[in-house]
Amino acid sequence: MTSLVCPVPLSATETVLLGHGSGGKLSAELLHSIFLPAFQNPVLERLEDQAVLKFGGAMLAFTTDSFVAKPLFFRGGDIGSLAVHGTVNDLAMCGARPVALSAAFILEEGFPLCDLRRIADSMSRAASAAGVTIVTGDTKVVERGSGDGVYVTTTGIGIVPLGLNLSAANARPGDAVLLSGAIGDHGIAMLSAREGLELDGEIASDSAPLNGLVEAMLAVTHNVHAMRDPTRGGLASTLNEIAKESRVGIELREDSIPVHAGVRGACEVLGLDPLHVANEGKLVAFVPMQHAVELVEAMRRYRLGREAAIIGTVVERNPGLVTMRTVFNTTRIVDMLPGDQLPRIC
Amino acid sequence: MCLAVPGKILEASDLGISRIAKVEFGRITRQVRLDFVPEAQPGDFVLVHVGFAISRIEEEEAKRTYDALLELEAEMPEDA
Amino acid sequence: MKFLDEYRDSGVARALAARIRSRVTRHWTLMEICGGQTHTIMRYGLPELLPEEIELVHGPGCPVCVAPLELVDRAIEIASRPGVIFVSYGDMLRVPGSRSDLFQVKAAGGDVRVAYSPMQALKIAAENPGRQVVFFGIGFETTAPANAMAVWEAKRQGLTNFFMLASHVLVPPAMRIILRSPANRVQGFIAPGHVCTVMGFREYETLAAEFRVPMVVGGFEPVDLLESIAMLVDQLEDGRAELENQYSRSVTRSGNGPAQQVMQQVFEVTDRQWRGIGPIPESGYRLREAYAAFDAERVFGTSEIRLQEPPECIAALVMQGLKKPVDCPAFGTRCVPERPLGAPMVSSEGACAAYYTYRRHTSGEVVR
Numbered sequence: 001m002t003s004l005v006c007p008v009p010l011s012a013t014e015t016v017l018l019g020h021g022s023g024g025k026l027s028a029e030l031l032h033s034i035f036l037p038a039f040q041n042p043v044l045e046r047l048e049d050q051a052v053l054k055f056g057g058a059m060l061a062f063t064t065d066s067f068v069a070k071p072l073f074f075r076g077g078d079i080g081s082l083a084v085h086g087t088v089n090d091l092a093m094c095g096a097r098p099v100a101l102s103a104a105f106i107l108e109e110g111f112p113l114c115d116l117r118r119i120a121d122s123m124s125r126a127a128s129a130a131g132v133t134i135v136t137g138d139t140k141v142v143e144r145g146s147g148d149g150v151y152v153t154t155t156g157i158g159i160v161p162l163g164l165n166l167s168a169a170n171a172r173p174g175d176a177v178l179l180s181g182a183i184g185d186h187g188i189a190m191l192s193a194r195e196g197l198e199l200d201g202e203i204a205s206d207s208a209p210l211n212g213l214v215e216a217m218l219a220v221t222h223n224v225h226a227m228r229d230p231t232r233g234g235l236a237s238t239l240n241e242i243a244k245e246s247r248v249g250i251e252l253r254e255d256s257i258p259v260h261a262g263v264r265g266a267c268e269v270l271g272l273d274p275l276h277v278a279n280e281g282k283l284v285a286f287v288p289m290q291h292a293v294e295l296v297e298a299m300r301r302y303r304l305g306r307e308a309a310i311i312g313t314v315v316e317r318n319p320g321l322v323t324m325r326t327v328f329n330t331t332r333i334v335d336m337l338p339g340d341q342l343p344r345i346c
Numbered sequence: 347m348c349l350a351v352p353g354k355i356l357e358a359s360d361l362g363i364s365r366i367a368k369v370e371f372g373r374i375t376r377q378v379r380l381d382f383v384p385e386a387q388p389g390d391f392v393l394v395h396v397g398f399a400i401s402r403i404e405e406e407e408a409k410r411t412y413d414a415l416l417e418l419e420a421e422m423p424e425d426a
Numbered sequence: 427m428k429f430l431d432e433y434r435d436s437g438v439a440r441a442l443a444a445r446i447r448s449r450v451t452r453h454w455t456l457m458e459i460c461g462g463q464t465h466t467i468m469r470y471g472l473p474e475l476l477p478e479e480i481e482l483v484h485g486p487g488c489p490v491c492v493a494p495l496e497l498v499d500r501a502i503e504i505a506s507r508p509g510v511i512f513v514s515y516g517d518m519l520r521v522p523g524s525r526s527d528l529f530q531v532k533a534a535g536g537d538v539r540v541a542y543s544p545m546q547a548l549k550i551a552a553e554n555p556g557r558q559v560v561f562f563g564i565g566f567e568t569t570a571p572a573n574a575m576a577v578w579e580a581k582r583q584g585l586t587n588f589f590m591l592a593s594h595v596l597v598p599p600a601m602r603i604i605l606r607s608p609a610n611r612v613q614g615f616i617a618p619g620h621v622c623t624v625m626g627f628r629e630y631e632t633l634a635a636e637f638r639v640p641m642v643v644g645g646f647e648p649v650d651l652l653e654s655i656a657m658l659v660d661q662l663e664d665g666r667a668e669l670e671n672q673y674s675r676s677v678t679r680s681g682n683g684p685a686q687q688v689m690q691q692v693f694e695v696t697d698r699q700w701r702g703i704g705p706i707p708e709s710g711y712r713l714r715e716a717y718a719a720f721d722a723e724r725v726f727g728t729s730e731i732r733l734q735e736p737p738e739c740i741a742a743l744v745m746q747g748l749k750k751p752v753d754c755p756a757f758g759t760r761c762v763p764e765r766p767l768g769a770p771m772v773s774s775e776g777a778c779a780a781y782y783t784y785r786r787h788t789s790g791e792v793v794r
Binding site: 348349350351352354371372379381382383384391393395396397398400401403404405407408411412415416418419421422423 | 432682
């Protein structure tokens with residue numbers, strides 16, 4: 001067992017930790033130390049949430065995601081709708097029009113078929129609302145005790161309109177940072193359901209397909225530099241990733257970031273920071289400053305963007321660092337967490 | 347250390363020899379034990395730590411001391 | 427949210443900062459004891475509002491950071507045993523023991539669960555009669571009443587499968603160590619407001635008088651801390667050395683009677699080895715003889731545990747305010763939150779983690 005004083009700058013673990021799945025620094029380490037060296041190709045190395053491939057005369061977007069929701073059914077959705085929305089959103093974030101999805105299921109022996117039917121129906125409704133079809137799939141069953149009821153993996157393809165060039169590496173100094181709405185709803189809804197926290201209140205997951213909102217934005221201008229949906233790891237992780245990929249600094253204003261009152265209360269009680277809590281129906285966009293106001297107005301006319309706001313700017317200084325002007329006009333760093341944010345008592 | 351959050355008691359009831367309360371924090375509510383603040387009543391604010399109320403907030407004292415701070419703010423010259 | 431929002435008001439904060447600036451005539455070194463206070467100071471960037479003459483150093487008030495290493499190692503050992511359900515507050519999961527941590531025990535198949543209250547652990551015990559449920563009772567005096575209550579209830583309910591690994595530490599003995607040290611530069615203290623909510627502030631009056639050092643019992647919101655600093659500066663500039671209570675909306679001189687009663691029943695004071703600082707006599711709690719059947723330390727054997735701290739970690743000096751996190755050669759390079767060498771880099775309230783997470787951009791060169 002490597003000791004804590006090992007000078008090698010890799011995590012001193014030899015097994016997978018829960019933190020490796022949380023979207024924070026440990027997840028990034030897993031990617032960099034195992035998967036990138038193994039798969040080695042320039043498309044993967046761009047580390048976007050989707051791959052964009054030139055195919056004939058078209059640009060094809062391609063993405064995959066696995067879903068391990070616990071609980072499977074929660075206020076605002078279920079593992080099925082989560083999967084459909086998640087994959088549709090990954091496609092939408094590069095400006096692609098989502099076309100089709102596949103759905104693979106790993107089922108645990110003994111899982112109730114009526115629940116499976118509920119999930120399938122939910123996926124069907126979600127796909128329909130997003131304008132996509134689920135065209136192929138697979139099912140495997142594992143022995144009782146080997147899974148959490150059901151794991152869903154969805155893969156999606158879409159077409160990127162020509163002339164679009166969205167990438168996490170394209171944010172530029174001077175860009176405005178746009179957020180489509182309030183943060184933290186999904187993570188708090190899940191935590192509350194999972195841990196039986198009895199946080200009575202109307203906190204529901206914000207899981208939703210963002211392709212319609214993205215289309216409305218692109219109708220204003222194609223000159224959007226980057227977009228990403230801040231899922232696991234929260235807004236903080238996503239902004240840090242983009243700051244790093246684009247080699248720019250990001251400066252936020254705390255008073256411009258919307259947080260619903262219920263989420264705020266829950267975060268206070270649990271000692272959590274909403275910036276690190278997962279979202280499943282929000283996007284952050286980096287756009288040239290001159291389009292910012294018009295874009296926010298277009299977003300606000302759309303239901304899923306009704307609380308859209310400009311939350312910061314991209315700067316040259318401190319590349320890779322995300323900072324925030326607090327309500328006191330002081331600055332603090334908005335960092336990426338090493339692993340899952342755990343509720344604290346201290 | 348010691349994350350303790352202020353909340354308002356909405357209702358209280360007996361649980362065996364103990365008392366529990368439904369406490370509101372902003373827009374959410376949680377179950378809290380009142381063993382350490384037997385005098386607390388619905389309408390009172392309490393500080394909650396790991397599921398227990400550890401003190402009843404002295405609202406008059408809070409108002410008195412906060413009013414002093416507001417006076418300090420009012421006296422502050424514009425350019426400070 | 428009432429009693430939170432108004433203590434985060436920027437107008438009031440600015441007024442307090444202006445007052446401090448108007449009174450300060452020389453350099454003063456102040457220490458806040460509690461990790462939660464450290465967290466607020468960093469997260470709101472309060473040093474930016476204060477005049478240069480005020481230097482803030484951070485105390486050992488992070489119970490996660492100072493939880494005795496032998497108890498962390500024992501926790502890891504117990505959690506690794508089959509049949510045990512190990513329940514802990516989230517704060518402790520990533521704290522490095524000599525060779526591992528609870529997260530890794532969980533990854534290796536141990537049943538390690540996070541709780542928000544000790545009563546949850548009690549519930550798990552009642553629902554799993556065939557398993558041994560061990561609760562990691564860390565914390566300062568603030569958390570002790572709830573932990574005591576859980577053990578008291580376990581006895582009343584006649585549970586035979588609930589145990590507590592009591593790892594409480596007390597603040598006043600640690601302050602005494604800091605005050606007695608010849609290297610101490612701290613001239614004024616912000617005493618921990620939630621600890622005092624439970625215990626009252628009599629012990630701190632004694633310390634203030636004995637060492638002739640001003641102390642203010644402070645709350646945890648930015649306005650509370652700025653007001654506490656303003657009160658300390660007033661005292662220092664006036665040449666006074668008293669105990670004042672800024673957190674009077676929650677703290678009284680004698681503290682919380684019912685809470686102290688249950689603590690007295692269940693716990694007794696004992697010597698403890700503080701991680702990073704060393705042994706401090708009569709500085710912790712352990713379960714009384716009457717509750718021996720619930721004491722994980724007694725019940726789960728006293729197998730030899732070899733302690734091992736990374737030699738590079740200067741936690742001891744940081745937690746006594748003798749060095750700043752940035753003074754540590756490993757800070758931000760070999761020691762970062764995802765690969766901590768020592769405990770103050772693990773807990774979000776440990777001075778090193780708080781500084782790294784919120785304020786490292788101010789130390790001249792940005793540490794990545």
